[in-house]
Amino acid sequence: MNPFEVKDCALLIRMSGLPPAVNLRELRERIAACGENVLYHHFCETTLRPTFDDPDYRNDFAVWSKLYLGDRVLAERLGILDPYASDSMEELRAAVLDIIDDRLAELTMVPWVRPGDEFLFKEATTVVFDTGERIHHPRDLAPAIGRMTNGSVYYHFLEALRRPPIGKDDFSAWLLEGGEEYASYLVSLGSIDIQFHSLAHLRKELVAALAQAGVGK
Amino acid sequence: MSPLLSAYEAIAGSSALTQLRRLGEKLAGLRVVHVNSTREGGGVAEILEWMVPLMRDVGVDASWEVIHGTPRFFEITKAIHNGLQGKAVDLPKKDWRIYQDVNEENAQRLRPLLEEADIVIIHDPQPAHLLKLCPNRKGKWxxxxxxxxxRPFRPVWKVLRTIVDKYDASIFSMTEFAxxxxxxxxLVPPSIDPLSEKNRELGPEEIAGARTEFGIDPERPLLVQVSRFDRFKDPIGVIQASRLVRKVIPVQLVLAGGGATDDPEGKAVLEDVMEAAEGAPDIHVLLLPSGAHTTINALQRMADIVLQKSTREGFGLTVTEGLWKGKPVIGGDVGGIRLQVVNYHTGFLVNTPEGAAHRIRYLLRHHDRAAEMGRIGREFVRxxxxxxxxxxxxxxxxxxxxxxxxxxxxFV
Structure with a gap:
């Protein structure tokens, strides 16, 4: 196995250039037209932003629906969407639009927000740093993850899902190089439900899962 | 590792420094010039005081220039500032002409440096017109x-927009500000320097010294708001809140602030504050010199609660400072304070003096919760x-x- 190269990352966030959405119909129009990176930011990069507490939902559209549109039904429907379960951002976009269209059809008026509470569309560049740290054996993976920054955890376990091999986190991809010997670890990693974790919590889950599978021993 | 940066390793962690070192290698020798309107006083000058040396420390050829202006120029730029924050202000064409003329005078001095720079970062509206006055610029602005x-006052924004839209990029502290x-x-939120005089750890004797100097009773709870004497900081509302609390708890209040050379309105606000505090010996209104960082540090550290009851706010660095010192913060439900203060986690967001009084009473009656909020807040800032x-x-x-x-x- 080649050594595992530990990377770290940070987001450089910018406005997308899309006009703000002041009601649900405008939100739909903007989501239909926005770039994939905008969608990705509001669904997947929320964990790496400077936010304080875990919101009820992990994507910004659901949070906005709940807090500002005051539409808890829509928030629940959007909140359950798992971006990592979609094969592509286009598939995810179609799912979001379908939910919003259904909701618009149910409502007798289009929900709107007050000035100052508009949905503002953003996107980000992920800046990746080589930490210089290398992991040479799978038994060292759990303690190394325990020392990783939030940026490293995000890059290797979440952001990796969007890179080839698509849908595979970096830790699992590396363990696969070791063949059948590490199959139990792969099962453990695969059992983690990433939908509800902050990065700090996810780090603890990863360490626990690998320790349970024997890698940490 | 460079000596300036390495001092932050114990606080920020080695990974943060590795990132900076890698970026510094990529940008080594790049000429970056920051331009603002004051060398001291206010959050921008404080940021540049540490940022420029640290940029140099990682290998960037960074420098900091300050534009000079007349008192009338700073009255006009203060009006522009207020207008951008939503206040209806009267800015006739002749005032914009003065704004442009002062920028022109500064351009005479700065043009060679700015036109040769690889990157020019212009802070806030005061020097923004310099771009148009540097037609042979080589770098990015x-x-x-x-x-x-x-939510700016539209007539002001419409003029300023024609100035700033020529830039290559802009930076805002929050999404909502753009x-x-x-x-x-x-989008780049600002920050604090944990090793600066204003934020470094203080010994008990330093805090006790400040307590004695200002006649603060150590036996009674203390509220502290540190900010410029500016109407958007709502110092009068803070006094009203403390008077409401005093009906049930013998609380003390410190309102501490300094003047800045680009803030002529401060004197008038200070007079109003003094009048509102008249006859209340437990309200201490302190006009501090611009270098009184250790005093501010001590005041924030001796506080039971840090207040920042702004009605409009940029980011609110005094909130960050309070959180870093492990204090619960009661802040106005506006601007960047919302990014930092989360109800029942790091403090409380309020909209009125009554709301502030209510939360002050809660925190002064729930010491364990207040201590936990302070602990969470410090880690959040870290x-x-x-x-x-x-x-x-x-x-x-x-x-x-x-x-x-x-x-x-x-990839860096």
Missing amino acids: IWRAHIDIS QPLPHPQF ENFLLTRHLRDYLTLILAIRSGREERVV
């Missing part, structure tokens, strides 16, 4: 807006609002602007 211009502009708009993160954002942004590509992933 960035406008850094530190204030909340989410205005549509025809160039990339980056993770998100220390200068190492801020410097990383700037260096990354410069790298991105120079590349001219808006890539999703950049």
Whole structure:
């Protein structure tokens, strides 16, 4: 196995250039037209932003629906969407639009927000740093993850899902190089439900899962 | 590792410093010039005081220039500032002419430096017109807006927009502060320097010294608001809140602030504050000199609760400072305070003096909750609002602007 190269990352966030959405119909129009990176930011990069507490939902559209549109039904429907379960951002976009269209059809008026509470569309560049740290054996993976920054955890376990091999986190991809010997670890990693974790919590889950599978021993 | 940066390793962590070192290698020798309107007083000068040396420390050829202006110029730029924050102000064409003329005078002096620089970062509206006065500029120009211009007074924004839309990029502290502009708009929250005089750890004797100096009773609870004497900081509302609390708890209040050379309105506000505090010996109104960082540090550390009851706010660095010192913060439900203060986690957001009084009473009656909020707040600042993160954002942004590509992933 080649050594595992530990990377770290940070987001450089910018406005997308899309006009703000002041009601649900405008939100739909903007989501239909926005770039994939905008969608990705509001669904997947929320964990790496400077936010304080875990919101009820992990994507910004659901949070906005709940807090500002005051539409808890829509928030629940959007909140359950798992971006990592979609094969592509286009598939995810179609799912979001379908939910919003259904909701618009149910409502007798289009929900709107007050000035100052508009949905503002953003996107980000992920800046990746080589930490210089290398992991040479799978038994060292759990303690190394325990020392990783939030940026490293995000890059290797979440952001990796969007890179080839698509849908595979970096830790699992590396363990696969070791063949059948590490199959139990792969099962453990695969059992983690990433939908509800902050990065700090996810780090603890990863360490626990690998320790349970024997890698940490 | 460079000596200045290495001092932050124990606080920010080695990974943060590794990131900065890698970025510094990429940008070594780059000429970056910051321009603002005051060398001391206010959050921008404080940021530049540490940022410029640290940029140099990682290898960037950074410098800091300050524009000079007449008292009338600063009255006009204060009106522009207020207008951008939503206040209806009267700015006739002759005032904009004075604004342009003072920028022109400064351009005479700064033009060679600015036109040769690889990156010029213009802070806030005061020096923004310099771009038009440097037609042979070689580098990229960035406008850094530190204030909340989410709902500007339109006549002011319409003029300023014609000035700043020529920049190559702009930076805002929060998503909500940004205005549509025809160039990339980056989002970079500001930060604090944990080793500065204003934020370093203080010994008990230093805190006790300040307590004695200002006649603060150690036996009674203390509320502290540190900010310029500015109407948007609502010092009168803070006094009203403390008077409401005093009906049940013998609380003391310190309102401490300094003047800044670009803030002529401060004197009038201070007079109003003194009048509102008249006859209340437990309300201490302190006009501090611009270098009184240790005093401010001591006041924040001796506080039971830090207040920042602004009605408009940029980011609110005094909130960050209070959280870093392990204090619960009661802040106005506006601007960047919302990013930092979360109800029942790091403090409380309020909208009125009555709301502030209610939360003050809660915290003074629930010491365990107050201590827990302070602990959470400090870690929150460590993770998100220390200068190492801020410097990383700037260096990354410069790298991105120079590349001219808006890539999703950049390897450093």
